[in-house]
Amino acid sequence: MDSLNGISMFVTVAETRSFTKAGVQLGVSSSAVGKGIARMEERLAVRLFHRSTRSITLTAEGALFLERCRRILSEVEAAEAELSELSGKPGGRLRVGAPQLTGLVMPTLTGFMRRYPDVVLEIDLSERMVDIIEEGFDAVIRTGTHHDSRLASRRIGACPQMVVASPAYLARHGTPAHPRELARHHCLLHKFAATGRIERWPFKLAADEPEPQLNERMTCSTLEAITYALLQGEGIAFLPTFIIEDELKDGRLQIILADHMEQTVTFSLLWPASRYASPKLRVFIDYVVQNLRI
Secondary structure, three states, X not given: OHHHHHHXXXXXXXXXXXXXXXXXXXXXXXXXXXXXXXXXXXXXXXXXXXXXXXXXXXXXXXXXXXXXXXXXXXHHHHHHHXXXXXXOOOOEEEEEEEOOOHHHHHHHHHHHHHHOXXXXXXXXXXXXXXXXXXXXXXXXXXXXXXXXXXXXXXXXXXXXXXEEEOHHHHHHHOOOOOXXXXXXXXXXXXXXXXXXXXXXXXXXXXXXXXXXXXXXXXXXXXXXXHHXXXXXXXXXXXXXXXXXXXXXXXXXXXXXXXXXXOOEEEEEEEEEOOOOOOHHHHHHHHHHHHHOOO
């Protein structure tokens, strides 16, 4: 078991690239992690990591060892999963990633926790594009289309995206009748945290019609913050309707330029295709697909 614990520690360090982060995940100090890796390197008579004051990277030998260690841990997980299936109770730790949309994802995740109390969720809400394989995620909720042969996926749902503003803003500044009029309005723009790219507003335009100019009033990496600014009457934004469903129903926000817009956002659940689908992962996939309401 000591060797298995060492392998688990090595894989955690390799995936986090940090003794400190690995220690947090494993519940031990960073110095204990460093000493454990040093003992493993001494026993194997090979250096597994290049260390500097700023980073930790795998050596060529370490990268080779990592692949074998992952297969070993996968087999152990499969064996544990088979025993778990016999007991009929999915259990263990499940690392999950999702967009930073608390109001959308957390009701489903807390509902899963109530349904499966023996499964411990480790939740990472972030706008960055995580590497599911390298960072050791069991499953990730993502928007858009994905083409990665290493991943399996199931579609969760889709919803429209619309240009919206508050009645107070429109009363002060007028309602644009065409996308080109946005050049004189206050536009609240979404910036993708992973790339720094501003999200395009995909209007339906004639073949010879230029892309409308958006008069930038604010850029932000979280949609919830943009929604707050909208409700304060600070401008116009392009958002998926599931975020502002209540605000549209009670009139706090209004859809504009609807005839010029035809766009939907798709949500999917992704997980490593090569990984054994343990009972905890299978029930999580089914629960999210059935209960996450887009």
